[in-house]
Amino acid sequence: MKGRFFLLLSGLLLLSGAWADAPAKMKIVLEFQPDPLNGRKVFDVCARCHMPEAWGNEDGTYPQLAGQHATVLLRQLMEIRTGQRANALMRPFVQERTLGGYQNLVDVVAYISRLPMDPAYIRGPWSEGTPEYDKGRQIYTAHCAACHGPEGEGNAQGAVPRLQGQHYPYTRRQAIAIKRGQRRADLAMQAVVSQLDEHELELALNYVSQLEVPKTDLAPTPNWRNPDFK
Ligand code: HEC
């Protein structure tokens, strides 16, 4: 099994006097080897809400988890587990007592990240050739692409979500929740969205929703069903 996961627990030390020369940050790095077979078992409980394909839904109440970077899934899971990201519905299911320790988290995200994505993901209302599409491209390129990537591919190492292939109603709802301070998120991301109004966010996310997902990442048809669930 290739690929490893690192869980970073970083903390700030308060320094004074003789300690002033000590490093200001300390990190504990735990290393895990993912086991997708065990991940499949852990995924049973997730599938009750996210369904066996983890494709999300049209109205954006559920995100497309399939094909998302494992590091992003892990970070979101940890934040939902601890309550840093509010999700009252899901939270009880991902506690250490109900779901198990870090190894199970690593295994389940490894499994989900390898699922093929919904080829019929929901796009925003403005297609290529409209002024809204062009405006969205400008906003996305200027304000979002540096972190989320020119094609919305995200960044696995930096745990920046892949926006490509994510349902537009979900990304729209999340970006607006982050802007309004209803979803706590990465501070740099929060700073960027607070400079834009909600319509500008919609236009940027409409643009990224129109981008093509590489065929290799998609399921062959919208009727594809996860063969691990009979
Ligand atoms: C009781 C239903 C329920 C269960 C069980 C559940 N989830 Fe969720 N999950 C949700 C809902 C609803 C959301 C969307 C929350 C929001 O809108 O902020 C979500 C969001 C997420 C996200 C955030 C994705 C993103 O990019 O923003 C991740 C990751 C996730 N779930 C993984 C899991 C995993 C892994 C499991 C199983 C261990 C699981 N969920 C079990 C309901 C559930």
Ligand code: HEC
């Ligand atoms: C400084 C880097 C950075 C920039 C710039 C940035 N983002 Fe993000 N974004 C992130 C990170 C990191 C997250 C994960 C958030 C978290 O902490 O939960 C995120 C999360 C998101 C999410 C939620 C995705 C999900 O799966 O839950 C959306 C939607 C989003 N960003 C849209 C945008 C848009 C639109 C822009 C431009 C206007 C933008 N971002 C600019 C780093 C960035």
